Amino acid sequence: MVYLQLLVVLGAIFIGVRMGGIGLGVTGGAGLFILTFGFGLKPGHAPIDVILIIISVITASAALQSARGLDYMVALAARFLRRSPRHIVLLAPLVGWLSTFLAGTGFIALALMPIVVEVAEKTGIRPERPLAGLTVASQNAIVACPVSAATVALAAVLAPHGVALTDIIMISIPATLLGTLAGGLTMLRYGRELAGDPVYRQRLADGLARPDPAADAQGLPRTAAWSVYGFLATVALIVLLAALPQLRPAWPGAHGMEPVAMVDVIQMCMLGYAALAMMVCKADLHAMAAGGMFRSGAVAAVTILGAAWMSDTFIQANLPLFQHNIVSIVHAAPWLFACAVFTMAVILFSQGATTKVMMPLGVSLGLAPPLLIAIYPAVVGVYVLPSYPSIIAAVEMDYTGTTRIGRWVFNHSFILPGLVTTTVSIAAGFALQALR
Template identity: 55%
Template sequence: MFYLELLVVLAAIFIGARIGGIGLGVMGAIGLIILTFVFHLEPTSPPIDVMLIILAVISASAALQASQGLTYMVCLAEKLLRRHPERITFVAPIVCYLFTFVAGTGHIAYSILPIIAELSTKTGIRPERPLSISVIASQQAITASPITAATVALAALLAPQGIEIIDILKISIPATLIGVVAGAFVVNKIGKELKLDPVFNEKLKDPEFVKALSEESKPIELSSIPRSAKVSVLIFLAAVLLIILFGAAPGLRPAWSAADGTVRSISMVSVIEMLMMGAAALIMVVSKLKVAALSSGNIFRAGNEAVIAIFGVAWMGDTFIKGNYAFIESGIQDMVLAAPWTFATALFVMSILLFSQAATVRAMMPLGIALGIPAGFLIAMFPSVNGYFFIPNYPTIIAAIGFDKTGTTRIGKYVLNHSFMLPGIVSTVLAVVAGFVLVILFGV
């Protein structure tokens, strides 16, 4: 029965991923119905805490976007990139990483990618190099930010083992940064120099193309951005810093004494929900935003799709794992404990199918916990959920290809030999390796 049930789970994930959007969540519900009513597995509880955290974070991020706070951040990034165009292959991915880390969403990369493409072309640097690693950097930062759905989901799953969100961050932040920097060094040598690229030289025969290259795009003027946008950024950053502070110092959180003498402090789940919702409220008041401005943005829509996806997939996955725990434990526990990297491979493959770090965490990490993999090892393997660059159809990948007018950033003849494969593999593998080293050093 195990393999039939596994087939149902994989089929629901595959069909849902093909549908896209909320398709992953609703197909997860179909899989759950089959597991419950056909195979008589007892359904577990839906992941309410993770879903509420995502809703709180996207409320704050959507308010920041509507207040033009994200526009202000992009303006600052543009000034930094234009100041050092010759180092763009190394500066651009760090900028994308930091912006995703702060905003909690990779969607902010859409605003930075055209700037990277333009500056690298005008500087004579092959745009494929900074564009490819910048896209990968925005993905890696998802597994390092304290306010992303993936990080919060992992923290919630590992909380019963005494793991705080700061325990995840002190491993994932340096590990992913090491992976991104290593990826930048690798891509700095890929492909021919722009002036020697045959595709680019062929395009230079087109007068319209040459004219477009010579045109200067107008940078965003700081004076055109309202003061409330800058205040909104400060509010959002303050909320993020407070989350990190409360995670690093549990003693600062409010605590209450029970009748039996035990002391219980507020959970980080509640802290994140309160601070993010509070930040959204303050931004709305300061910027005098209308509610419709928040719900119409792409961050709000994408975040709600993520909630539905996690709702269905995580509920189905938890039910499958709980119903087959004995079989799973007896069959593969020894292998996974002896070679933890095999579970990292499973996380990577599942992320390719799910196109979501958070959904992968909620679908697979409970299995790792059930198998008895140490919490530190699961944290080290966390960056391996960044595998959705493998098949080049993710929106940021398509956007980067579109922004590169020189044609150097491309999907190869065999599809998988695309511009993002090498930096993606290098960054992910080295981030996981660095994670294991850091776990040993910190004793997590």
């Protein structure tokens, strides 16, 4: 019976991934219906907290975008990259990591991609090298960002075990930075030199290798900079309140005075920032709701609702079986659980959904919170299948044609820097935990 249930779960995930968009959320809901009414499983916990946080964070990010704050950040990044064009292979991943860490969304890399391609091509550097590193690093930074859906989900899972948000980011920030640097280093000599690439030479002959115009900070309103500073201040406030719970309002509870939960703090701060951005920085309310940022958040929320709820139902119903057969293996070789998390990330196409599905399982199997924090970068396996939006965008934006998806699907430009980045990030996480 368990195998039939697993077949339903995997079938729902496979069909949903093939459908794209909110397909995974919809098929996850259908799979949940079959598990509940067909097999009689008690529905698990719907990831309401995570969904509410995603909605609030995406609302704040949409306000930042509408106030031209993202354009301002991109223009600054472009200016920085153009000052050191010869070092772009290493600088591009670091800039991508920092941009995602500050903005809270990996899709900010899409705005940086044309700049990276242009600077690399004009310097005679194969654009595939910095572009692949940038794309992977922008997703890797999700693990380090304190307000990303994945990090907040992990914090919610580990909070009952005495783990604070600061405990997570103190490991994930340096670990992912080291991983990002390692991924960039692997691309220093990757592929043919640009001048000798036959695809690029053919595109030059056909007149197709032409750069797109880049953003300019001079043409942006002053409020664009204000919106960025306000967003960074809001993130800093969230980190401060996580590190010093005594600053949060508290009320009598079952365990004495209990401060307001961080999941609620994040929602309040993000929605408060969005309100200030609309009033002070002239963020357009209608543009926020109609923009791509808000739509991507809605897709993520539906995906997590269906896929995570279905997976949690299956896991909780069969948890005794998993614990009996897996717990000894996982404790003997924790890296096997990291492989399981990575595989699920490849399937689910979402760091947040993977965290919500797999980390509660890790807790149920008895894995210690420090171990789960070290394994956390494994949720960035979204780059393995070359159908993730930022990967497709990178291939399309490289007008030189050097960034490609291979004939065998998996031999694409992002697989090597991605695997190196993830492996080094996890290894660094284990090393940092050992030093604490």
